[in-house]
Amino acid sequence: MFSGAVGPLGIGVATLWLSLIVLLPLAALAVHSVSDGFGTFWSAITAPAAVATLRITVGVSLVVAAINAVMGTLIAWVLVRDEFRGKKFVNALIDLPFALPTIVASIVLLSLYGPQSPIGLQLNATQPGLVVALAFVTLPFVVRAVQPVLLETDREVEEAAASLGAGNFTIFRRVVLPALAPAILSGTGLAFARAIGEYGSIVLIGGNIPYETQVASQYIQQQIEIDRPANAAAVSVVLLLIAFLVLFVLRAVANRGVRRQEEDR
Template identity: 70%
Template sequence: MTATLEPVDTPGAPPTDQPRPRGFSLPKVRLRHRGGSPLASGIAVLWLSVIVLAPLAAILVASTGNGFAGFWDAVTAPAALASFRISIVVAAVVTVINSIMGTLIAWVLVRDEFPGKSVVNAVIDLPFALPTIVASIVLLALYGPGSPVGIHVQHTQIGVGVALAFVTLPFVVRAVQPVLMELDKDVEEAAASLGANGRTIFWRVILPALTPAILGGAGLAFSRAIGEFGSVILIGGGIPKETEVTSQYIRALIEQDSPVDAAAVSVVLLAVSFLVLLVLRGLSGRAAKRQELDR
């Protein structure tokens, strides 16, 4: 969107090329908004279509290669249902945990001062840069056989959850942190002056303001977790019906030369991820509107 400034004639105002007398105020201006450039809009739509819409359409078409009956058989196979259950349940649990812990970490990074704070702030982004297979190797060395901390969770759903928690934590922290930084402390001080304790201030003032950001970060974390592949390869082991997540099951189908079945399972995974994102974004939008109305 572009905006143009148009001066509104003010009776008695001197010309703009003459010095303003003392006490003279600038003439009022009116903002006139115009639509964006058609070329920019066309480029944006074209890029979105090539990068996102075309691949989605292709996988939808590929998933119906054996007809609806073949699609249904592929997504209701016992191994497929087991992988859906493991992926969705573990991703949901990890999302809830990281929503709580990510908010707490964001709070500490924003409100507390301690030595090494900048280092901790940088480490939060490490899962974004670290190759996921490297994360799996690190987690295996830490929580596999011969664990230096005495915790062995390889080939368990707990191990899968640890890997997913590692790669999804930054999504919540980075979603909550900027909102917390911009939070008006005057409201907290006003509540404290009225006799509210710290717990009441958090639940009645701070948390409602953070809710949209927490839900947005949770949606991104869940979508990443439900489709994660690299970080769970070694720590999870991909044991069918025990630790095999849907992304690993899809790879197994491709290796078995069943690309149509793999596409069908992928469509279900995409649908679940999209539905969760849609619901959480809707809740986030409602929370934001409610927060605006309360101001």
């Protein structure tokens, strides 16, 4: 009988590939970040410019993740629960940020929100401009995480709640949201992780102004250009740790929610 297990050989191949593609490069980055000693590493990540760029990066990314959590869920709901003209086109449009080179997105956003904005809205070299650019490239994460869960949601439970007199908001809060929460958290975590490391979409519209709009990826490039690769590696390690911590916490919360749902059943 086919069990679906790949056996020791499959596990070995998967582990080897993961090591070559992910673990070894990350280990090399970590080693390089402390190549000049832990004192230099600490100085690199606590320098005023580094602290400012990390603060801006994390702050803007948190705002973008929160926006995506709400708007991504809403868009997924519309795509699953509503019928309208052009639905297939909109559904395909969601994945465009995955396929479009991010530098192209930056050019488009600069044309729309730059000094020559055709709509009279100038966001160039501002933190709201960063939010718009990062929201564009991270949009699909929450939508694609929530969509399949919505498709599998049992509509009969919602109908039963409605028959008992529950309003739409109550049904969403007490019935639908608990089922969607793990997917929303997972998609939000991925959106945050993508946002803190993004470069292409903000390279033009962001302005790269130190202490104002310079994000970590731009600061890292700057350190490499002035021949300070150890500093660049140190800030990169901090970004990796932040992303890993956020993903770990959100995944743990999501798993706990799933276990609670299974226990309630």
